[in-house]
Amino acid sequence: MRYGEKAIKKIKLEIWDNSNPERDYEINISFPEFTCLCPRSGYPDFATIKINYVPDKKIVELKSLKLYLNSFRDAHISHEEITNKIFTDLEKVLRPRSLEVIGDFNPRGNVKTIIRAASKR
Amino acid sequence: MRYGEKAIKKIKLEIWDNSNPERDYEINISFPEFTCLCPRSGYPDFATIKINYVPDKKIVELKSLKLYLNSFRDAHISHEEITNKIFTDLEKVLRPRSLEVIGDFNPRGNVKTIIRAASKR
Amino acid sequence: MRYGEKAIKKIKLEIWDNSNPERDYEINISFPEFTCLCPRSGYPDFATIKINYVPDKKIVELKSLKLYLNSFRDAHISHEEITNKIFTDLEKVLRPRSLEVIGDFNPRGNVKTIIRAASKR
Amino acid sequence: MRYGEKAIKKIKLEIWDNSNPERDYEINISFPEFTCLCPRSGYPDFATIKINYVPDKKIVELKSLKLYLNSFRDAHISHEEITNKIFTDLEKVLRPRSLEVIGDFNPRGNVKTIIRAASKR
Amino acid sequence: MRYGEKAIKKIKLEIWDNSNPERDYEINISFPEFTCLCPRSGYPDFATIKINYVPDKKIVELKSLKLYLNSFRDAHISHEEITNKIFTDLEKVLRPRSLEVIGDFNPRGNVKTIIRAASKR
Amino acid sequence: MRYGEKAIKKIKLEIWDNSNPERDYEINISFPEFTCLCPRSGYPDFATIKINYVPDKKIVELKSLKLYLNSFRDAHISHEEITNKIFTDLEKVLRPRSLEVIGDFNPRGNVKTIIRAASKR
């Protein structure tokens, strides 16, 4: 089992109907208070998570998204895996016309890392 | 009836003739003092509304635009619906060559959201 | 007669030979001290005027350009008309390979407006 | 032997498996504390090294990358050679889908230099 | 003889072999301390000169470049001519794969000017 | 009755015991989403309200403070009166060792105003 999945609390992303599916429009979400634990050192990691998507039939409700992002607080998980997991989870429930997830992490050992996953356009 | 439409005061957007319809040119408008009410909590929401368009025969008069944007002050309406409604209302009266409307909202629950609707080019 | 043309002092734009017509190169000019009068309220308006062009045979001399831009000080003229008039005047005397004029106006009634006219490339 | 290669400590870049090879995603790394020695004057040089890549089967472990970058501390090596050497070393061990290395150097003699090597897309 | 060429001291740009001609890479140079004299008023002009190029077989040595740029200190020369002359001089000695020269001048008479010459790509 | 007091909803400021009354310490609160109505034009006004105090026996609970500040949304009240009323209301319920209230208002008619009331030290 990868990255201590048991440590991630089960939070259900709430999904709403898109009020304007007849039009392509973008939704940009930024969450500057993401924290989890480093899988090697066990020390806390911090990041801003950015989610940009063009909805199809569904949009994500923001409070459940916040609780979902908070649920990683006790998980030991790498920068690359977090960003890809959020991408996979959102794509599954939203089936958006396009999706981009960016994990912008605070420096560790004086090295700053940004991970960016995006659907092809 | 969606988002308490009754709460939105009826404000007529004033339309003027475009002085230079022979040329494509852009008009960028930014209004940093938009406020409405959250449809769930009832608490105030705040945003900067940005409108970018290439006029055809008509341009929008700025004072009536300000009164139109002020008219949402007592409406309970979501981020996505505001942005799409402003887009629809402006497209109907201006019939512009292109139009983009951006709702750049203050964070709620530490989550910042930007909604962007644009006509296809 | 539109926008009190009589109020605009007659200033002749001085034109010089382009020293390097054999090469496409860009000239970006920025003038942060433009002022005129609002055609409705009569109150002063303020803007930064930006002019970007690729010269052909001619370039504009900068001091005469400054005097030309100063000549709008007593004119009652709208944001859209100013930007388009500067574009038209410069195009006539320079016949540039490309031209862009931007009027970046200070907010009025809490609404900020930017007008951008450009030749097609 | 170019740029005092003996002075560069032998540091092995540690390589990990990419957790999500099924998807193109970008990794941006920024290291603001690079220092080496000028091959002419012998004085210290300082730079921020930026590495951007789309991994294929492998990703670079960040602590070994930091030690690798620290290993240039006593080497006499020019701006152009550093940037190209880091590019070559990373390409050899990562075989990434794309790679860009930027050396953003502090001014010397009031001249600021940035070197950027990138794989073709 | 244009722009008091006699006033420009004869400085030879020193040229080195490119260590990595097998790869396209960019070199960005910024020199914020350029000064010359206005050909009309005789007053000092100030600029940041930016040089961006992809080298072929040759690169320019930075100290000789600084002395070359300092050599304009006593020359009466216009913004457009400086930028084009630096472009021409560098192209002749470097024969680069691409070249861009930007002269970003301090305001004169409250007018700010930027000149940009670039090779076609 | 001044500034349409009836329009201000009755919100009770909740007061808590100071956990550390044995020590002088400062509490700085900033609320960037204050809005009320101009007593002359009836148009919305916007401000950031800043409250700085050294508590004695009591501190103010933040959620009730937010609701108290939101309660001015429908009141017609001048910049000077808002700032002084918040000062007076807080002083009455907190009896702090010192208190400062700043109303930092968005420009109106291109004039920006900041009002600052403070207890003597």
Add this chain to the structure above:
Amino acid sequence: MRYGEKAIKKIKLEIWDNSNPERDYEINISFPEFTCLCPRSGYPDFATIKINYVPDKKIVELKSLKLYLNSFRDAHISHEEITNKIFTDLEKVLRPRSLEVIGDFNPRGNVKTIIRAASKR
């Protein structure tokens, strides 16, 4: 008669009663759109005028203050004289507990000037 006083339109500063004379509080006003004419060259000058005061029995109404500041548009008057005249005019009508007037002028001939007059405390 100094600085073409005839050119200054007669604007009466409107004065209101201070709502809270029992307390010392500060009013900071900033007006970024001041313009007049240089007494030597006749060219336009631009400034931000800042007014800071502690009111006694009177405060200045902001719209009349704006019209008063706009009334210098056609006056030929030096930086020092403007700042001192605004100070003198405000002191006469407000009789404030303290007063500071700052004229922060745009550069002329590459020289930036700020003038600051203040009552003694």
Add this chain to the structure above:
Amino acid sequence: MRYGEKAIKKIKLEIWDNSNPERDYEINISFPEFTCLCPRSGYPDFATIKINYVPDKKIVELKSLKLYLNSFRDAHISHEEITNKIFTDLEKVLRPRSLEVIGDFNPRGNVKTIIRAASKR
């Protein structure tokens, strides 16, 4: 027992001898990655903790300080109590000549709070 003290892991602050007790000098420490839990909502809180002191015989070792600050991750504790507890803990082990602790918290409910405790000078 206040603020779930059991949730705070026992971390011992390591103390070193001051190398220069003969001189008053300041040490400023800033830790931007503090997180704990809100005692009301249970949601995460985030802050930058700043510690400024003039050492007497002892200084605090930085790694143990980081572990001490990380130990609040699972504690339910208010903004005021955190800042005062850090102040009290440091004063007890360092006996510094002066001490200041600032808790600069991220906004909650759109309200930003900064708490500052300082020894008298």
Add this chain to the structure above:
Amino acid sequence: MRYGEKAIKKIKLEIWDNSNPERDYEINISFPEFTCLCPRSGYPDFATIKINYVPDKKIVELKSLKLYLNSFRDAHISHEEITNKIFTDLEKVLRPRSLEVIGDFNPRGNVKTIIRAASKR
């Protein structure tokens, strides 16, 4: 003879009567385009010169001040000597109530230097 005084062109500072000698007020002047020559290397030095004074009977005319500052262009003179010489020259002709001169120099050899001379208050 110190710092090649012969190289400094003789420029007479023009002095005007202070229009408001009855009041203490400050004049802040900033000149970002100062250049001279390093007395050791002969290379150009660059600085911003700031002059702050409270005039007594006299003020300095700005165009002559600019020409005076330009007159150092060919002088070999150290940072400390420039700042002190400008202070001495201004004090002699203005006899101001107070005077401060700051020379804020561009880095040389990666070392930035600011020199500040002020009269006692």
Add this chain to the structure above:
Amino acid sequence: MRYGEKAIKKIKLEIWDNSNPERDYEINISFPEFTCLCPRSGYPDFATIKINYVPDKKIVELKSLKLYLNSFRDAHISHEEITNKIFTDLEKVLRPRSLEVIGDFNPRGNVKTIIRAASKR
């Protein structure tokens, strides 16, 4: 022997006569490229060193100061010791009227530290 003194190369600070000992004036020096080694981990540390002093009979020559600061490159020395040692060395050779030394270090383990030693005034 503290902090591997042997590792610090012997660099003699060159001292010059103060050209203006008759006047109190300040010299502010900033050196953003300081590096040494952490006495615990052996990893590189980076800092900006700031030196502010009022000279008496002597000033420090800047090139020798740079070489002196570069001489710590191979020394294992703590933040507190560096700052105090620079203070002590400068005070011994300059005997200045006042002296302040600040070591502004890059974060380590996400903790940023600034050390400031100053003579009493």
